[in-house]
Amino acid sequence: MKDLKISVVTVTYNASQCVEKTIQSIVGQTYDNLEYLIIDGGSTDGTQRIVEKYADGIAVFISEKDQGIYDGMNKGIASATGDYLLFMNAGDYFADEDVVKDVARFISSEATDADAVYGDTLNELEYGTYPVRYDAASLGTKMCVSHQAIFVRTELLRSHPFNLQYRFAADYEQLSSLFLEERSFRHIDRTIAVLEMTDGATYQHYQESADEHFTILKARGIDVTSTQRSMMLRKRMVRWFKQKMPKCISYPILRYLAKHYKVL
Numbered sequence: 001m002k003d004l005k006i007s008v009v010t011v012t013y014n015a016s017q018c019v020e021k022t023i024q025s026i027v028g029q030t031y032d033n034l035e036y037l038i039i040d041g042g043s044t045d046g047t048q049r050i051v052e053k054y055a056d057g058i059a060v061f062i063s064e065k066d067q068g069i070y071d072g073m074n075k076g077i078a079s080a081t082g083d084y085l086l087f088m089n090a091g092d093y094f095a096d097e098d099v100v101k102d103v104a105r106f107i108s109s110e111a112t113d114a115d116a117v118y119g120d121t122l123n124e125l126e127y128g129t130y131p132v133r134y135d136a137a138s139l140g141t142k143m144c145v146s147h148q149a150i151f152v153r154t155e156l157l158r159s160h161p162f163n164l165q166y167r168f169a170a171d172y173e174q175l176s177s178l179f180l181e182e183r184s185f186r187h188i189d190r191t192i193a194v195l196e197m198t199d200g201a202t203y204q205h206y207q208e209s210a211d212e213h214f215t216i217l218k219a220r221g222i223d224v225t226s227t228q229r230s231m232m233l234r235k236r237m238v239r240w241f242k243q244k245m246p247k248c249i250s251y252p253i254l255r256y257l258a259k260h261y262k263v264l
Contacts, residue, residue, distance in 0.1 A: 003033070004033065004083055004084070004104045004107060004108055005033045005034075005035060005081065005082040005083050005084075006031065006033065006034050006035070006082050006083070006084050006085075006086070006100050006103070006104055006151065007034075007035045007036075007037060007076075007080035007081065007082030007084070007085040007086070007154060008026050008034065008035070008036050008037070008085070008086050008087075008088055008100070009037045009038075009039060009073065009076030009077075009080060009085060009086070009087050009088070010022055010023070010026070010036075010037070010038050010039070010087070010088050010089070010090055011038075011039045011040075011041070011069050011072035011073050011076065011087070011089070011090070012038060012039070012040045012041065012043060012047055012051075012072075012090045013040065013041035013042070013043055013047075013069075013072075014043045014044065014045040014047060015043065015045075015047050015090035015091065016043070016045045016046040016047045016049075016050055018090055018091035018196070019047055019050055019051070019090040019091070020050050020053075021091075021093050022088055022089070022090050022091060022092060022093050023036075023038075023050070023051070023054050023057075023058075024054075024093075025088075025093035025094040025097075026057075026088060026093075026094065027054050027057030027058070028097050029094065029097055029098075029099065029100045029101070030097050030098050030100075030101050031098075031100040031101040031104055033104070034082075034100055035059045035060075035080065035081060035082050036057060036058050036059055036060075037058070037059060037060040037061075037062075037076050037079055037080060038051055038058055038060070038061050038062075039060075039062050039066075039072040039073070039075045039076045039079075040061070040062065040063035040064075040072075041063075041064070041065060041066045041068075041072055042063055042064055042065045042066075043063065048063055060079050060080075062075060062079070067164060068164070068167060070162035070163075070164055070166070070167075070170040070171075071162075071164055073087055073162055074161045074162050074164075077154065077157045077158055077161060078158070080154050081154075082154055083153065083154060084107065084117070084151040084152060084153055084154060085151065085152055085153075085154045085157055086147075086148070086149075086150065086151045086152075087147045087148065087171075088148050088193065089148060089195075091196045092148050092193055092194060092195045092196060093193065093194055094192065094193055094194075095121075095122065095190075095191040095192060095193060095194055099190070099192055099193075102188070102190060103117060103119070103151055103188060103190075103192070106186075106188045106190075107151070110186075111184075111186040111188075113184055114184050114185070114186040115152065115153050115156055115178065115183035115184045115185065116136075116150055116151065116152045116153070116156075116175075116178065116183065116184070116185045116186070117150070117151045117185075117186050117187075117188055118134055118136060118145045118146075118149055118150035118151070118185065118186075118187060118188070118192075119134075119149050119150075119187070119188045119189075119190045119191060119192035120132060120133045120134055120149065120189075120190065120191050120192060121134075121146050121148065121149050121191065121192060121193050121194065121195050122191060122193075122194045122195070123195050123197050124194060124195065124196050124197055125197045125254075125258065126242075126251070127247075127250075127251040127254045127255050127258070128251075128254075128255045128258060129194075130258050130259070131191065132146075134146065134149065134187070135187070136179060136185040136187070139175060139176050139179035139180075139185070140176060140179060140180060141217060141222065141224075141227070142213075143169075143171070143172040143175075143176075143213065145175065145185075146193070146195060147171045147175070148192070148193040148195055149192035149193050150175070152175075152178070156178060156183065157174075160174050160177055160178060161174075162174055166212050166216075167205075167208065167212070168205055168208050168209035168212050169209055169212035169213045169215075169216060172213055172216065173216050176216070206235050206239075207232075207235075210228070210231060210232060210235070214227075214228050238254065238257075241253060241254060242254075
């Protein structure tokens with residue numbers, strides 16, 4: 001297991017308010033053969049000063065203007081030297097200090113042929129925190145894994161970089177392409193990461209993200225009319241509750257719904 005090298009990449013831009021807990025969760029991992037890379041888009045808010053505090057635990061730090069988060073992620077792929085790679089967004093963090101060690105042990109003992117190993121997450125919303133169990137079997141039609149909870153062979157990511165024509169759904173386009181190539185996706189029964197679902201580009205631009213997702217599916221000849229309609233109706237309903245109803249009314253309803261739709 002010690003020979004298996006794991007790379008973790010965090011892409012940042014003006015993330016001084018949330019990046020430190022992400023860094024701490026990664027440099028605090030108990031697995032020794034871990035390579036941590038931070039790709040910064042040229043922050044001006046003090047993010048770089050925070051990164052410098054943890055320089056001893058960071059193998060690569062790049063700070064320069066880029067074309068957005070997926071361009072930064074591609075830079076991380078190009079610079080990584082690990083056997084497997086995971087992306088951890090600024091603000092998100094590993095569930096505990098033994099995550100990488102447990103995943104490396106799983107790959108080395110039970111999933112040596114795996115192209116990707118994914119686990120589960122805890123999703124933090126304004127109205128509660130909910131465990132989410134993923135199943136890659138549906139990747140052909142929906143984003144049913146989180147990139148903060150999936151370790152992919154680095155050589156595969158190099159051959160399938162993020163497509164920069166997509167601003168919000170390039171991660172789905174990439175992972176679903178690997179799935180459709182019948183690459184091996186293995187599930188580890190473990191919580192990998194805690195995700196903040198109250199911020200981030202995809203969360204804030206849910207309409208654009210959904211549109212890109214359905215554009216990808218339509219290009220593959222999949223009829224998404226009914227799925228698109230029901231998803232957007234659900235998202236608009238949630239936004240309406242958040243904007244129009246007081247928290248004392250909306251949050252209990254959303255907590256109930258989140259038991260069935262974990263990422264509302």
